Amino acid sequence: MSQFWKPGTEKPRLLDDEEGGVLFFGASPSTSSGYGYSSMERQKQRLPVYKYRTPILYLVETHATTIIVGETGSGKTTQIPQYLKEAGWADGGRVIACTQPRRLAVQAVSSRVAEEMGVKLGEEVGYTIRFEDLTKNGVTMIKFLTDGVLLREMMDDPLLTKYSVIMVDEAHERSISTDILLGLLKKIQRRRPELRLIISSATIEAKSMSSFFQTSKRRREMEGKNLGPRMDPVILSVEGRGFNVQIHYVEEPVSNYIQSAVSTVLLVHDQEPMGDILVFLTGQDDIDAAVQLLTEEVQNRGKSSSGLTILPLYSGLPRAEQELVFAPTPRGKRKVVISTNIAETSLTLEGIVYVVDSGFSKQRFYNPISDIENLVVAPISKASARQRAGRAGRVRPGKCYRLYTEEYFVNEMSAEGIPEIQRSNLVSCVIQLKALGIDNILGFDWPASPSPEAMVRALEVLYSLGVLDDDAKLTSPAGFQVAEIPLDPMIAKMILSSSQLGCSEEIITIAAILSIQSIWVSSRGAQKELDEVKLRFAASEGDHVTFLNVYKGFLQSGKSSQWCYKNFVNYHAMKKVLEIREQLRRTAQRIGIVLKSCEGDMLVVRKAITAGFFANACHLEAYSHNGKYKTIRGSQEVYIHPSSVLFRVNPKWVIYHSLVSTDKQYMRNVISIDPSWLTEAAPHFYQHQRPPSMLH
């Protein structure tokens, strides 16, 4: 297949700077003169900071909110907290908080800042992520943390009084936590005029971010009289140090992006100077297919295409294989990494000079009517496309090959992706806001409002769990306890009930296992062996009890990695289970849940699961020969997933943990129940329907 590349006319402004290492605070709408210093030497010397000398200090002093725009590597997260600290914003017990959406980023950025400031990480500069707190009270002045941790901190300190400046990084990614946090910070600002916010975002989102923090005119006039900080946000642009990336488009739309990606890689390999290639596809299937196709093509071509190292990359890949992509490319060789979106933000590969962008990714969509989340392949946004292209310009000028036309990019591609909050189930999010005293969820000032249907559905679910009362207020103590448990509310409710049923030790194990991806090693090749090994642990009650058997075996082996290897159990996953379980034990003790084992009585364990997941009850269709179930609530047709220990067993009544929809709706992690437990666990939920016993 021949492709005709057309150089693009798009010039992403922040990718134009080829000087490298230059930090420049560009002119912004309200600083007409434009402050700045732009020499690499001066930056290296760590400029002394005088009051108002740098624009960021001036802006933070005079404006309640500053929005910083700039690409990765521009120094926002490393320089700005330092400036603030040196200018005294962290004095008198006040701390500067900087949030990141990912744990790894928190660790990486905090250690870089500590190093640049010449302090030990955990002292003046520290970080907090789940399971890890590297801060010292009274000593730590700059604290990095995930936005999720900051939200949890608000449950004890709703106004975040210990922080004088809060910087929210990567706000353009619009994760659920970031959006909730931004909404809450806007509220806090009204109560704490002295608080300063710094929102760091990519260019395209800056304007909408700015208008979000724009307070009403009347309010501004009132504040103007007090001579307080200006409440209208200011935008500051920081030039990045990324190298120029030349964009190429296809002249005609491609029909098969896998095939097209493979030909593009070969084209680059034949015609372009050395440098590694990063290909963005959508998922494991695509990637495996592309790796195979590329390998075959290389073999067919013989000599001319030798010297290629082809590596897949996705989160489900065993850790050892994932590490391979970080190995430096040997001289004279070229590395091709074929990746999911994981390489767009979560992982950074050094040495990439060429990017091939399929223009697609897998995205989650939520249907509040059916209450089902789906994963679908969908076109990416312009923002994503730019982020992908930027991956080619980290070490030297690069090239990005887009497998779509320029016309498509300019006219059809949406500017930004749909924020996660508009694509998700909202139960966790709603209970968190309730716990923070936000009663009017529908009237909450979101950076992007979720659909009313999704909010109503979340309220319904929480009401049915007994976590919200008739006035949609948190119940006491159940509602507050569920909000304190850092897991999905249905899981939290299950834990709460286990306290009364006397099986909390077992249930927190199940809760921990359900909240990680999978405890089994991923094994597409060795599926049969895995299935056989699973039988060793299989329990007739279902998957949850099977998990308990695996956990028991793991403990009896002395938490041995050898044991895991022999039993197709993922050792790293089990370590994580232990960590989550430990956190749940501590939380349970704090909120008054009795930790007790039921000593093998699986009846109460199943009852506790029912108490959290009664909404997922299903009944086997009478005379069904193919294992067809119907959900009690929506009468949807569902089937037990072949990976379940109850596959082909088909008990009359089951409860599932989650649904996965492909050609059919499959129930994953299934347990058999007695229908009388449903009315027992949730009389409200089932009272207006025919009693389950009548159905059969």
Place this chain on the structure above:
DNA sequence: GAGCACTGC
């Protein structure tokens, strides 16, 4: 008898 974008508390 089939499948899992990616985070996070």
